[in-house]
Amino acid sequence: MNIKFKDYNQQQNWLFPPSIEELIPESHPVRIVNGVIEQLDLRLLIEEYSKDGKPSFHPKMMLKVMVYAYMDNIYSSRKIEKA
Structure with a gap:
């Protein structure tokens, strides 16, 4: 498997x-x-990422961002980006 991440x-x-x-x-x-x-x-999550195209952000980092945002009662993707 050769998936590229940022x-x-x-x-x-x-x-x-x-x-x-x-x-x-x-x-x-x-x-x-x-x-x-x-x-x-x-x-299993990483295997679902496409090997084609521009590198993605690492799923581990994205999961950390989402879990912490939800803990902080931030559910909107725009508000998560702003935070």
């Missing part, structure tokens, strides 16, 4: 400090979402 790196550093990781407090609920979704086996 780069997805939570440990990415900025040109100048701080790193993205440093901006999120240790007790923030997004860390719980991240921990749970990192443990999920998403192979």
Whole structure:
């Protein structure tokens, strides 16, 4: 299987400090979402992605965004994008 996704790196550093990781407090609920979704086996979901066309965002990242938005009572895709 050779599916291409856009780069997805939570440990990415900025040109100048701080790193993205440093901006999120240790007790923030997004860390719980991240921990749970990192443990999920998403192979079946990933297999459904097309190998053709432009690379997609990684499904793991998109699932994290959706779960956290729903936890924060944001259901509209436009409001999720704005948040």
